[in-house]
Amino acid sequence: MAETSPRLRPARVTTGGAILLAWSAGMIALGRLDAPPIVGVLAAIGLTVPLISFWEWMVHGVLYHRRLPGLDVIREIHTAGHHGALFPPKHYVQPSAGFPFMRFRSPRRPWRMADNAVDNFLTSGSQVALHFVVGLPFITLPVYLLTGPSPFFWSSLGTLAVISWLLAYVHGCIHTPRDRAIERMGWFLWLDRHHYIHHIDQRANINFLLPLCDVLFGTLKRQLSESEARRFPSFEQAKPMAYDVLHPTRRAARRA
Numbered sequence: 001m002a003e004t005s006p007r008l009r010p011a012r013v014t015t016g017g018a019i020l021l022a023w024s025a026g027m028i029a030l031g032r033l034d035a036p037p038i039v040g041v042l043a044a045i046g047l048t049v050p051l052i053s054f055w056e057w058m059v060h061g062v063l064y065h066r067r068l069p070g071l072d073v074i075r076e077i078h079t080a081g082h083h084g085a086l087f088p089p090k091h092y093v094q095p096s097a098g099f100p101f102m103r104f105r106s107p108r109r110p111w112r113m114a115d116n117a118v119d120n121f122l123t124s125g126s127q128v129a130l131h132f133v134v135g136l137p138f139i140t141l142p143v144y145l146l147t148g149p150s151p152f153f154w155s156s157l158g159t160l161a162v163i164s165w166l167l168a169y170v171h172g173c174i175h176t177p178r179d180r181a182i183e184r185m186g187w188f189l190w191l192d193r194h195h196y197i198h199h200i201d202q203r204a205n206i207n208f209l210l211p212l213c214d215v216l217f218g219t220l221k222r223q224l225s226e227s228e229a230r231r232f233p234s235f236e237q238a239k240p241m242a243y244d245v246l247h248p249t250r251r252a253a254r255r256a
Contacts, residue, residue, distance in 0.1 A: 007218070
């Protein structure tokens, strides 16, 4: 348990970027072949998922966590509201929340969860829209220019839409546990633990849904450091439902 906070290293970022670029070029070349449509569909998914991981990493790591001129309000909502007030490590979940997303309309303070469907929709919709709008010029537009209105393009656009929605939905599920079926899935539990570490160390695990770029760029952190483990609850303590899923006998006993 000696893992420390990851640091961005230029050589690692350059190498990771080169790998991502080479992979993307390969997928585009495959998608432009005179092959059955299913080849283009699968190649587009192979292209779009890693690129979404990259832009997720950029949006979360830069827009949400760095000071950018004229965009401080976005950082404030995320760091002061989401991380600081509503979901600090010692209060990682809102188990009784009526809605899974926070309110971000003014007046923003005190920070609070949405208490009506309109505010919940505005917050969740803005998260979906942000990732989708970022993906349109940086992923789907270049794909369209290279392949036209092909199965490759439509598959890329559909992949972007689905993952943009999943980014918001899964994030809401993580912080407002309600015994949904998705919350008992192994991949969800892995992402939940991965994200909990980010709430303790905001320089780590920048990716939320697709941690590929955390691996490529060296920001992946698999466990807390010894000092962090002493200061903060373990993941199972912060998320009792996750402990129940991992220990079915306790879950059954509590329900009996």
